[in-house]
Each structure stands twice: as structure tokens, then as C-alpha cells.
Amino acid sequence: MGDLEALALLHDPVRRSLYDVVASRGGDVGRGEAADAAGVSRTLAGHHLDRLVEAGLLESGFRAPERKGPGSGRPAKVYRRAGGERSVSLPPRDYVTLASVLAAVVDELGAEEAAERAARAEGARIGGRHRGEPVERVLAGRGYEPFAEGGRVRLRNCPFHVAAEERPLLVCSMNLALCQGLLEGLGEEPGRARLDPRPGECCVVVEGAPVSKTNED
């Protein structure tokens, strides 16, 4: 299925809502849990979730039952956001190739510090346009998918994933500089952003509890 056809599936409000539920959990979500959160029946949720798997937007797997042995039932089907990415641009655009070439140039020149300075300045410009807004809202608007954990803001999604897989050291350093610049532009302490990478998430965390939510997990 092509990108446009896959993304068009999300036009359906139920599918869109199920996709959002699964994506926002950052891990495996059962059919019943997704159905409850989206406010639809399990059967309908199952049908739409499987359509999203066919389209490559979600992946499915099975969670082993908690009790073992006879009577413990079948493993439960679970869903998570697919690792691959889908995008449509009209007219066609390709910034990833350009980013990759520029990253190679930075590497060859050993110009990492200049790249970080430029990223910080760009972050400050972006932040300046949102002065006074809470940082997590601005980060959410830029696709970082922030969530609260242990008194800090973690970021579920890396907006620069393809480039970061290719040159993690450069891209993660630039991303940190960008986030620090963003805080500076917002009128916050830039040092709140620091590196704390872990598998499957953005490498940056923002210290300090978010203002919009008080829940922690």
C-alpha cells in the first residue's frame, strides 16, 4: 500500500482515534484497552486496528497470558505503532537526502560545534515565536510527543529519526542544542534540556515537571 492510501485510512474518525490511542501509549496496547479509550466496541476496534496493521501504520503481536497452563486462554493480540514512517508531500519534496548530504559534509569538515551553534540559534528563533507558552506544548507541536515521567518531560518521538539513525552523534547533539535554544527562546532555562537517551525514544529530556499535566508514571 502506498503512503497516500495508508494515510487516507486515518480520515475515518474511529481509525484515527484508535491510532492516536496506540501511538500515545508508546508500547503494546490490547484490543479491549484501545476500544475502551476510543469509546467503541471490541469487535469494531479489532476490525479497524487490523486495517491499520495491513496499511503498515501499526504492528501487531501477541502477549502471553499471565497464567500458564490449561484454561489460561489464548495469547492476547496487541498493537503498537509501526517502526517505519509514512509521509506525503505535494508537490513532492525530499529533505532527508539533503539532510544526509549536509550531515556528511559536517562530518568531513569536523564542523560539529558550528552545527550545534546553528541548531541552537534555530531553536531560539522557533522558541521566540512561542514566548510564554509551556515548553511541552511547543515540543508537542513539533512532533516530539512529550510525556511526564519522574518529574521530567520525556519525548516519545524523534522528529529527525532517519537522520539520527544515520549519524546519531551529530544529529542527537544538534537536537539537544535545538531544544536548549528553544527553551532560551521561550524565556526558560536552557540547561533544563539534557541528553538521557534510551532505546526507542528521543535522546533529550527536559528537567522539571510539566505545567499542563500533573500525572506521573
Place this chain on the structure above:
Amino acid sequence: MHLAQLNVAHMRAPVDSPELAEFVALLEPVNALADSTPGFVWRLKESESDPTATVVHDYGDHLLINFSVWESREALWNFVYRSPHLDALRRRREWFLRVAEPYMVMWWTPEGEIPSLAEGMRRLERLRAGGPGPEAFTFQDFYDASEAAHLPAAAEARK
């Protein structure tokens, strides 16, 4: 198959100098982190009792060698780039000279066999001389174990 990696770094000053002190202070926690990372198999240690002891070798003064074996690309990747190790890596210019040639090499090695340091240095030379291939490659130009397994070149390089 397991994934072996070797990397070298040219220190700006002797390892016991004040310039390298902050790096040396990171050796114990970062090595402990490596040892406890899921998928870690082995690393070359100079001493079992002194966690700050760096590998002693004949490949030149001021050359720091790091040599380890992992269960998979993902395991090694998660340690190098998805752990507090990344922050230490970011600071590399404070302690090490910038080199234009490759400083890290990877290759597949049979499970249970620990490759020798001499083999690792040969693999690095091979990468530097001939570019990435199934017997000496990098994260950017990676070869799966299946691509590397039955190549005569890989068997030759182990000798």
C-alpha cells in the same frame, strides 16, 4: 554469530595527565554500564581489579583501544547511542584528536570464540585500506551475519 567491535582513539595527552582525568573518571561507570547492557558478551580488560586500567598494547603511545563482543547490532547500538555513553561520546574532542580515517570496525565472529586483539587491528586496517565489506564494516555500512557468514574472505581474515 556474535558481533565484535574494535575502536581506537588518539589521546591528546597521556592517560594519567590532568587533561584526561575526567575521561578516566568516566571509565568505571561507563564500563559498568556496558557490562550490564542486555546483549553484552565480552570486553577486553587490562585488569580485573582496577576498572580504570586501559588496555596495554604495542600499537603506539597515546592510542586507547576498546574491544568488545555483542549479541547483535541492536545491543551494541543501544549501548553506544541510546545510553549515557552518548554523552561521553559527545565530549570526545576534549580528550581525543580528530582522525580523518575510520576509527571503529565491526565484524561477525562465531559464538563462544573470543577474537584476538591482533585480529581486530587487522580488521581495522582492512576497513581503512579497502573500505567497508562483509569482513570489516561500520554502523553506516553494515553487513548482516548471513551476508558475512560464508565468505572466504571472512575465514581468511580470522587466521
